[in-house]
Amino acid sequence: MRLFSSEVLIQARAASVWHVITDGGNFGVWESGILEADGAVRAGDTVRITPSGGRRSVKLRVRQVSGNVMTWHRRLPFGLWSRTRTFTLTPQSRQTRLTVVEKHRGLLLPSSKHASADLFLDRFTDAVRRRSEILDRATPETRLMQHR
DSSP states (O other): OEEEEEEEEESSOHHHHHHHHHOGGGTTTTTSSEEEEESOOSTTOEEEEEETTOSSOEEEEEEEETTTEEEEEEEOGGGSOEEEEEEEEEEETTEEEEEEEEEEESTTGGGOOOTTHHHHHHHHHHHHHHHHHHHHHHSHHHHHHHTO
16 A cells, blocks of 8 residues: 655635535636546545546546545556545634545555655645635635634
């Protein structure tokens, strides 16, 4: 098994961060590393994601738990290879800690090239932070809370 992870503290409410990571229609608008997503990013659905610079799209199965945890899962048959990316949001006062962990498993693991996965996850979490902070400042509820 190979494990990759990234974590960032975001100056935004968990609801704003959740909106950013589940709004597949806008993944291509911000620097998510994803060119487009076809399908809804919600529990039980399958979404087809085209990575930026990628030549082909990949199908991922989405699972969500209580609005704070989401997983994207992709696998090849017969246990040849699988990847699970887990997003965890931990509210902390008026901030949210986003942790993204990616696990790669399977017989084809030694031949796979995923050395840049840590760098990709760091770029992704930083882009989520920037977008969430902008959107959180733009919502009416947040402006009201800041003036109290």
